[in-house]
């Protein structure tokens with residue numbers, strides 16, 4: 001298998017190295033051969049090549065069997081007047097690969113109850129997957145820009161969705177729900193937004209085709225409250241790009257740390273895999289970041305892009321076991337625990 | 350004082366009646382006279398007058414010294430193809446009164462720790478105010494609509510902000526922070542949105558004028574996580590309309606129930622006061638809704654629109670005392686507590 005490895009900035013390369021390590025261990029144990037092709041993306045690519053995504057790296061990603069991505073961005077490239085920034089590389093890749101369905105499972109490890117801000121009873125039975133629309137909405141639509149007017153500068157972003165863009169990502173949600181507990185929560189702001197009314201109408205129309213799935217509509221503001229108050233009541237959540245971005249970072253509260261959460265961006269090719277966390281500039285280079293988000297993203301890659309189900313399960317189990325054995329990176333260590341470093345955690349898994 | 354009372358739909362009228370009751374008690378105790386003028390708004394106005402906001406009610410609100418608002422909306426009016434809906438009445442009122450700064454304080458009552466999903470240590474020292482931009486952004490800007498195209502229906506909403514709209518609401522945040530702990534968190538999604546880049550640049554520019562306030566920028570996704578993980582680290586948060594909508598519903602997690610949270614929409618005239626909760630159709634008419642959000646909104650009205658500081662403090666204290674005495678509406682009752690009803694809670698306060 002040809003895997004494009006794009007570590008990016010900050011802790012991106014550190015954690016991605018551990019995702020790669022997990023794949024190599026799978027290769028040895030199960031007899032697979034992973035050819036790794038590395039590329040620059042994001043801030044490091046701006047620094048080296050003047051653009052956050054070179055044609056070469058776009059090609060490398062397109063022709064791979066799957067992409068393992070780290071994270072991009074950082075204060076160094078944050079100037080609001082910069083012509084381009086690290087995140088543009090990520091957005092361009094997602095759009096280019098057409099990976100419109102970003103799957104973000106939220107798993108609660110009972111071992112980590114002590115590290116959670118939530119009371120244990122709230123976390124009982126939590127097992128949800130968020131499907132975030134990834135290639136449309138406010139992130140991409142035109143017009144988008146800042147213009148000088150006689151009254152001062154005016155900024156514009158556009159949230160635009162066609163029915164077919166909404167339908168294809170909702171179908172991913174319905175299919176996932178069908179294979180799980182059969183409940184789909186479609187998130188919108190239909191009492192205010194026109195895109196949301198189209199979203200809601202489309203979900204309602206599709207529900208007829210999935211009689212085995214119970215569809216519920218939730219307003220994004222209410223969902224932002226309920227996802228923490230009553231997390232066990234969710235099975236599959238589907239939301240547009242910006243809402244999904246906010247809700248999945250929030251849902252990390254349930255998992256004790258964002259550092260544990262993987263994601264798979266699917267339905268275009270090749271599949272695109274990245275932890276949901278960012279570049280964490282404050283801890284970059286210290287070897288203390290949690291690599292589990294990347295390792296579990298590699299597991300999702302094995303499962304969804306390479307068809308290696310058993311191998312994926314072995315990686316998931318390894319993470320579970322290491323946590324059961326009490327190893328904790330700094331983000332999930334409680335007072336008194338000695339924290340395990342990034343590479344050591346990767347070795348253990 | 351002339352007060353326009355617009356209860357709206359669902360539990361709106363029930364809780365608003367208790368807000369009014371608190372004002373009347375203040376009137377008796379401190380010798381003020383409140384003239385109440387009632388009007389229909391939202392779904393009830395659609396049913397009775399064919400529009401969610403009649404010219405008469407708009408006039409009534411405009412000429413009052415302050416507006417006490419309940420909530421609008423409900424499944425009865427949720428048809429995505431309806432030409433108008435209850436929420437349009439609320440949005441039109443906010444815009445017409447030009448109340449661009451929606452102040453949402455998040456207070457934690459230590460008595461309610463048992464009802465919280467959060468571990469007690471997380472709630473220690475939590476005392477924040479969210480300033481939500483209320484008359485711009487995705488809620489209002491044009492183009493906004495759904496159009497049939499050869500490729501199917503396309504929906505569009507527009508996020509547009511001028512520098513002056515951003516500046517005026519940020520100034521409300523800076524001023525508030527100056528009178529509190531001196532910290533302002535400006536929320537945006539500047540790594541993706543152009544409106545957010547303008548927002549961030551404007552906040553940075555204004556910070557020079559407020560050397561006594563420490564300005565921090567936060568990405569909305571990160572903030573949605575941190576607001577529950579580390580709530581005590583926030584003092585004043587300022588966010589655009591949609592982000593503020595989501596974050597304040599989420600912040601209700603900190604207060605144990607959304608039913609306790611008031612809001613004041615300011616800087617236009619007259620001031621506009623509403624609990625942050627919605628119409629709760631599932632419990633409407635049962636007399637079990639928590640009226641404290643409306644009662645505390647009335648207190649904010651006394652303070653901000655009528656200059657009755659001592660009176661406002663008396664209402665705040667009354668709510669505090671009733672909670673200390675152990676009275677609990679259903680939303681904050683723990684197993685074993687007998688729940689207090691809406692009007693009884695109002696009587697007690």
Ligand SMILES: CC(C)[C@H](C(=O)O)[C@@H](O)C(=O)O
Nearest residue numbers: 073087090245276540541570
């Ligand atoms: C880095 C940023 C552009 C990105 C996003 O908003 O999609 C990140 O927050 C994420 O959730 O993957």
Ligand SMILES: CC(C)[C@H](C(=O)O)[C@@H](O)C(=O)O
Nearest residue numbers: 191192221422436439594625
């Ligand atoms: C009812 C709805 C239009 C409203 C909003 O989104 O502003 C509500 O959610 C709120 O927060 O006041």
